[in-house]
Amino acid sequence: MHPAASVIIFTSLSGLGFGLLFFLGLDRPVVSGWVAFTFFLIAYALAVGGLLASTFHLGNPQRAMKAFSQWRTSWLSREGVVSVATLLVMGLYAALLIFADIRIAPLGWLGSALCIATVYCTSMIYGQLKTVPRWNMSTTPALFILYSLAGGALLSAQLPFALFAIVILTAIQILSWARGDMSFSQAGHTIETATGLGALGKVRLLEAPHSGENYLTREMVHVIGRKHGQKLRVITTLCLGIIPVAMLLFFPVNHFSVVLIIILHVIGLFVSRWLFFAEAEHVVGLYYDKR
Amino acid sequence: MTALPQTTAKKLGLVIDLDICVGCHACVINCKEWNTSNYGAPLSDQDAYGANPSGTFLNRIHTYEVKKPQKPAQIVHFPKSCLHCEDAPCVTVCPTGASYKRSEDGIVLVNESDCIGCGLCAWACPYGARELDAAEGVMKKCTLCVDRIYNENIPEIDREPACVRTCPANARHFGDFADPESDVSQMSAARGGMELMPEQGTKPVNRYLPPRPKADIHTDGDINILAPFLEPVAATPKGLLGWLDKALEAL
Numbered sequence: 425m426h427p428a429a430s431v432i433i434f435t436s437l438s439g440l441g442f443g444l445l446f447f448l449g450l451d452r453p454v455v456s457g458w459v460a461f462t463f464f465l466i467a468y469a470l471a472v473g474g475l476l477a478s479t480f481h482l483g484n485p486q487r488a489m490k491a492f493s494q495w496r497t498s499w500l501s502r503e504g505v506v507s508v509a510t511l512l513v514m515g516l517y518a519a520l521l522i523f524a525d526i527r528i529a530p531l532g533w534l535g536s537a538l539c540i541a542t543v544y545c546t547s548m549i550y551g552q553l554k555t556v557p558r559w560n561m562s563t564t565p566a567l568f569i570l571y572s573l574a575g576g577a578l579l580s581a582q583l584p585f586a587l588f589a590i591v592i593l594t595a596i597q598i599l600s601w602a603r604g605d606m607s608f609s610q611a612g613h614t615i616e617t618a619t620g621l622g623a624l625g626k627v628r629l630l631e632a633p634h635s636g637e638n639y640l641t642r643e644m645v646h647v648i649g650r651k652h653g654q655k656l657r658v659i660t661t662l663c664l665g666i667i668p669v670a671m672l673l674f675f676p677v678n679h680f681s682v683v684l685i686i687i688l689h690v691i692g693l694f695v696s697r698w699l700f701f702a703e704a705e706h707v708v709g710l711y712y713d714k715r
Numbered sequence: 716m717t718a719l720p721q722t723t724a725k726k727l728g729l730v731i732d733l734d735i736c737v738g739c740h741a742c743v744i745n746c747k748e749w750n751t752s753n754y755g756a757p758l759s760d761q762d763a764y765g766a767n768p769s770g771t772f773l774n775r776i777h778t779y780e781v782k783k784p785q786k787p788a789q790i791v792h793f794p795k796s797c798l799h800c801e802d803a804p805c806v807t808v809c810p811t812g813a814s815y816k817r818s819e820d821g822i823v824l825v826n827e828s829d830c831i832g833c834g835l836c837a838w839a840c841p842y843g844a845r846e847l848d849a850a851e852g853v854m855k856k857c858t859l860c861v862d863r864i865y866n867e868n869i870p871e872i873d874r875e876p877a878c879v880r881t882c883p884a885n886a887r888h889f890g891d892f893a894d895p896e897s898d899v900s901q902m903s904a905a906r907g908g909m910e911l912m913p914e915q916g917t918k919p920v921n922r923y924l925p926p927r928p929k930a931d932i933h934t935d936g937d938i939n940i941l942a943p944f945l946e947p948v949a950a951t952p953k954g955l956l957g958w959l960d961k962a963l964e965a966l
Binding site (some may be wrong): 425435481482484485487488490491492493494496497498499501503504510515551552554555556611612613615617618619620621623624625626627628629630631632633634635636637639640644702706707708711712 | 717733743764767768769770771772775776777778779780782783789790791793795804806807808809810811812813829831832833834835837838839840841842843846847848849851852853854897908909911912913914915916923925928963
């Protein structure tokens with residue numbers, strides 16, 4: 425799949441923002457007044473910034489409001505509805521906390537639950553697609569939620585939980601790469617099933633329908649950059665897991681080291697999200713004899 | 716609503732005969748011509764006369780080579796357009812309700828004035844039947860020429876999809892698969908009409924008729940059917956060649 429900047433920024437930043445909101449809703453860290461304002465500002469900037477980035481790839485963004493209507497069937501619509509509900513609930517919670525110094529704990533818990541629900545909906549936009557076997561796995565929602573929780577824990581300086589989340593996240597990330605590598609062949613899709621010509625012999629594309637590229641090949645048959653996949657996986661694992669875990673366990677923790685860990689985490693997040701798209705193979709590629 | 720109808724009164728669709736298609740692309744051209752000038756946004760082209768042309772098409776012909784070991788290759792021209800699936804994944808993923816499947820005849824359509832151009836339906840389609848138009852930013856797909864098949868302003872003979880109407884080889888047929896007596900149902904039953912990528916569970920309506928088996932003169936391993944009438948070739952060489960053969964073997 426084409427790793428468009430808009431969807432990478434959307435899923436990464438909104439995940440971080442809702443992760444931070446999750447912890448703020450649980451009153452972690454315990455903040456009030458201007459400190460609380462700053463934390464909520466960062467969380468809203470990430471979450472709303474990410475959601476806005478997602479509208480950049482729309483062909484007709486002026487009609488985006490219509491996307492709130494089909495929550496009965498569409499994960500994308502659900503994501504829109506739940507994210508707005510989350511932002512409203514957390515907005516009320518934050519306003520009362522910042523300006524009136526009133527903390528309504530159940531409202532915060534509801535907001536935190538909605539944060540997880542939002543990230544789950546985001547993950548299911550991809551996880552629901554049977555056409556992309558690498559995404560159509562249970563590890564997809566697990567990964568998105570763990571990325572969100574680990575990032576949120578780091579941003580809210582909940583370091584013991586962050587360490588725990590990072591270890592699990594790294595393990596699930598490696599597992600999902602390993603399972604993802606086998607997912608396409610396990611799903612049983614081949615050029616023979618795609619064309620139904622398998623009984624006649626081995627099938628290969630002799631001539632494409634057209635001499636150039638088309639929307640389908642640009643969007644769904646992205647093969648550039650995969651040759652560096654293994655190196656990028658190692659970079660992700662180092663930035664996301666090994667270096668932060670070592671720093672948290674064996675080095676003195678101060679503001680500087682936490683900022684460094686957050687920077688490393690965000691690098692790992694963006695690289696892994698780029699791989700999430702670039703390595704994903706769509707079954708339509710079979711008709712073009714490419715994956 | 717993007718929920719799929721439980722059942723549809725008709726199941727309109729195409730039979731595509733892979734045995735007959737000659738790969739002339741006439742259906743591609745007539746489809747583009749009809750659909751760029753009638754219902755909905757035109758099918759735009761980008762850089763049409765430049766170095767890197769591309770454009771929106773609702774129907775494309777792939778050409779495959781199929782080969783068994785030790786047998787000559789067979790060429791199959793393979794037209795591909797929307798299969799108007801019963802469990803159309805492109806419909807249920809749509810966030811705006813722009814994509815829908817008609818309960819009266821099963822045609823899958825896009826209401827372009829509701830489409831935000833997110834592209835998720837094209838991702839959900841295993842067959843590459845949907846293309847986002849680069850000029851209009853809305854999703855385009857085969858309408859089964861819904862503006863022809865019910866159109867009382869055109870002669871009755873023209874009331875079928877443009878691709879079917881134009882096919883010079885009669886490789887494409889249009890009809891109702893819900894009616895077991897219809898031509899398309901009968902044709903599909905008689906020739907083993909197949910679904911594409913059945914493992915995706917989309918239950919496509921369109922059926923592809925597999926190429927008929929070719930006459931095979933090579934089955935018993937002879938290169939030439941006249942070979943039995945030829946002089947037998949000496950298995951062991953004699954004379955100078957025999958000596959050379961032995962000398963080289965001994966080296």
